[in-house]
Amino acid sequence: MQSIDTLLEQAQQAAPSLRQLNDAQRQELLNELAEVLQQKTTEIMAANQLDLDKMPDEDPKKDRLLLNSARIRGLAASLKDIARLPDPANVLVLERQLENGLLVQKKTVPLGVVGVIYESRPNVTVDVAALCIRSGNVCVLRGGTDALHTNTILVNIIQSLLEKYHTNKNAVTLMPPDRALVADMLAAVKYIDIIIPRGSQQLIDFVRANSKVPVIETGAGVCHTYVEKSADLEQAATIVTNAKVSRPSVCNALDTVLVDEAVAGEFLQLLAPKLAAYKVDVYAEPLAFHLLQQHAYPQLHTATPEDFGREFLDLKCSVKVVPGLEAALEHIQRHSSKHSEAIISRDPVASEQFMNTVDAAAVYVNASTRFTDGGVFGLGAEIGISTQKLHARGPFALEKLVTEKWFVYGSGQIRE
Numbered sequence: 001m002q003s004i005d006t007l008l009e010q011a012q013q014a015a016p017s018l019r020q021l022n023d024a025q026r027q028e029l030l031n032e033l034a035e036v037l038q039q040k041t042t043e044i045m046a047a048n049q050l051d052l053d054k055m056p057d058e059d060p061k062k063d064r065l066l067l068n069s070a071r072i073r074g075l076a077a078s079l080k081d082i083a084r085l086p087d088p089a090n091v092l093v094l095e096r097q098l099e100n101g102l103l104v105q106k107k108t109v110p111l112g113v114v115g116v117i118y119e120s121r122p123n124v125t126v127d128v129a130a131l132c133i134r135s136g137n138v139c140v141l142r143g144g145t146d147a148l149h150t151n152t153i154l155v156n157i158i159q160s161l162l163e164k165y166h167t168n169k170n171a172v173t174l175m176p177p178d179r180a181l182v183a184d185m186l187a188a189v190k191y192i193d194i195i196i197p198r199g200s201q202q203l204i205d206f207v208r209a210n211s212k213v214p215v216i217e218t219g220a221g222v223c224h225t226y227v228e229k230s231a232d233l234e235q236a237a238t239i240v241t242n243a244k245v246s247r248p249s250v251c252n253a254l255d256t257v258l259v260d261e262a263v264a265g266e267f268l269q270l271l272a273p274k275l276a277a278y279k280v281d282v283y284a285e286p287l288a289f290h291l292l293q294q295h296a297y298p299q300l301h302t303a304t305p306e307d308f309g310r311e312f313l314d315l316k317c318s319v320k321v322v323p324g325l326e327a328a329l330e331h332i333q334r335h336s337s338k339h340s341e342a343i344i345s346r347d348p349v350a351s352e353q354f355m356n357t358v359d360a361a362a363v364y365v366n367a368s369t370r371f372t373d374g375g376v377f378g379l380g381a382e383i384g385i386s387t388q389k390l391h392a393r394g395p396f397a398l399e400k401l402v403t404e405k406w407f408v409y410g411s412g413q414i415r416e
Contacts, residue, residue, distance in 0.1 A: 004184045007173060008191035011140050012113050014168035019110070019136045021167060023087050029165050030083040030130055034076035036157055037126070041072050044157075047149040048122065055146060060314040061120040063249040065147055075126050082130045082380035088402045089136050103409040108402040110136040112193035115185055116383060117142045117207060119199035122150040127381040129158050129172045134380075135401040138171045140192060142185060144199075145177040186211040196396070198384040201311065201337075216391055218384020220311045221251030221339035223369045226328040226354070227267055228345035229260040235366065236344040237270040243342070243368040245278040249313050251385060252340050252372040256308060257319045258328045264321045265291055272297050281316040283307040288319040309335035325350050329357050336360060338387045340369040361387055361394040 021029070037044065048067040055062050067075075094106040114137050118124045125141055132139040143151040151174055159169035175181060186195060189212050197207035201220040208215055225243055227236045243254035259267050268288065272295045275282060283303040284292055292300050307318040308331070322328045332341055342364035343354040351365045362372045362385075372395070374382025379397035386392045392400040 004175070004181050004188070005191075007170075007175060008113075008140065008185075008188050010170040011138050011173040012191045014170040014173075015110075015112065015138050017166075017168035018133065018138060018162075018171040021136075021165060025165060026087070026134055026136075027083040029161055030079045030134060033130070033158065033161050034079040034083075036161065037072055037079070038076050040153075040157060041069050044072060044150070044153055045069065047153040050149040051122075051147050060249045061146065063247065064120045065122065065150075067122055067150060071123065075123055078127065078375055078381045079130050081375065082134050082398060085134065085380050085398055087134065087136075088399050091402075093404065100413050101411060102413055105407040105409075106404055107407060109405040111401055111403055113138045113140060113191060114383075114401065115140040115142070115188075115192040115195045115213065117182060117185065117195065117197045117199070117203065119144040119203060120146045121198070122147045122154060124198060124383070125151050125154045125174075126158075128383050129155070131381060131383060131398050131401060133162075133171070135398055137401055138173075140173045140175060140185070142175040142182065143177065145179075148177050182206075183210065186213060189213055196383050216386055216396060217388045218386055218396055220337050220387075221253070221369075221372075221385065222255050222309055222311050222335060222337040223252060223340045223342075224256045224258055224328075224332050224336065225254050225342040225344065225369065226258040226322075226325075226332070227260060227263065228325060228328075228343055228347060228350050228354075229262040230347040230350065231260075231263065231267075231344040232346060233263060233267045233270055236267060237274055239342070239344055239366070239368050240271060241274040241278075243370050244275065244280060244317050245315065246368075246370050248315050250370075251311070252369050253313070254369055255310060255312050255317055256335070257317060258322050258331060259288070259319070260325075260328075261287070261321050261323055264288065268292055268319070269295055275317075278315055281314075283316065283318040285318075285320045287321040291321070292319070309337075311337070325353065329354065332358055339385055340364065340372040342367065342369050361385060 091108040116128050155174040158172045162169045192213050195213045196216050197204045198218045268291045281299040283301045285303045338360045340362045341358045341360045345351045355363050374395035374397040382395040382397045386396045
């Protein structure tokens with residue numbers, strides 16, 4: 001096996017080759033990649049099945065790992081969306097002529113070499129590669145062992161197309177899945193310009209604590225929905241159910257339901273059969289437990305303190321009855337991961353207070369948190385949802401894969 005330094009040096013040296021592709025060529029490459037992925041659906045699914053066969057059916061990450069024909073079509077559509085977006089690099093941000101005659105310009109430029117460490121999400125391989133190609137960045141991908149076969153075939157397809165466009169294939173580099181090499185990536189300040197972890201809170205915490213390379217976190221999602229006393233309760237029950245069950249293994253899925261005590265009995269009566277239909281395990285504090293027990297909710301558990309602030313990534317959620325908006329805000333402040341939070345309400349004053357008070361990357365009124373997604377927000381795709389506040393917040397997508405550079409043109413000026 002090549003040393004990690006050799007692989008990283010080869011990736012770094014691929015940058016000039018990638019940037020020689022003009023805007024139209026990058027668009028053409030991504031559109032062709034979309035077609036090739038669909039043409040190779042059978043081969044991709046066969047490789048994916050090798051990975052799926054190694055994972056127990058009860059593992060909630062299995063849904064994240066799955067690439068079926070519908071998801072491959074979705075990836076292809078996302079590639080075409082990215083191709084249509086404007087190149088975020090080479091944009092003139094500022095220009096001024098100084099009194100001494102110097103022409104000063106500020107332009108956007110690619111970040112450089114983007115390292116991404118992620119788990120059980122082979123779609124991330126395609127999303128990151130496409131976003132980096134479109135923006136002129138090299139990407140170094142370290143996927144999990146769980147998705148090795150799938151990631152390998154996807155990167156092979158991408159590299160073949162890069163070569164077809166006379167571009168150094170190492171502009172998209174897949175690192176070996178050996179966990180011991182993660183520490184080497186985190187120390188590779190000579191080769192990697194930025195590291196982005198995407199996965200569990202454990203992974204994110206490890207990268208943040210150990211990386212010498214600058215880190216942009218794409219954080220775990222502990223997402224709340226607060227049902228305020230003025231809410232349309234039928235609508236609220238539908239929104240909460242969607243936020244929990246539509247795809248429970250992703251970071252924008254609901255984890256905790258907070259319900260105003262004034263409507264708790266009526267709301268939980270409406271919610272119970274909807275969640276029961278999907279066999280959702282509910283971890284409820286005493287009052288919510290009592291109300292759900294009255295409706296013979298089948299998968300009911302007594303909540304522990306650890307069930308609040310917990311990212312379930314499964315058909316599980318916690319429920320708490322609160323005395324009002326202030327209590328809901330206090331609970332969210334204490335337990336939120338600052339990803340996505342929602343209020344269901346017909347009171348514009350309460351809604352506005354919630355939106356302005358809650359500290360999260362995305363806040364919602366009367367909608368499911370499941371919409372927090374780069375593709376849904378019109379960004380083509382995303383590397384992840386950033387829960388920090390520097391450089392990028394929310395969907396970390398194409399527009400944020402750049403930094404700034406100053407261009408200064410003179411005619412012999414010297415500083416006195």
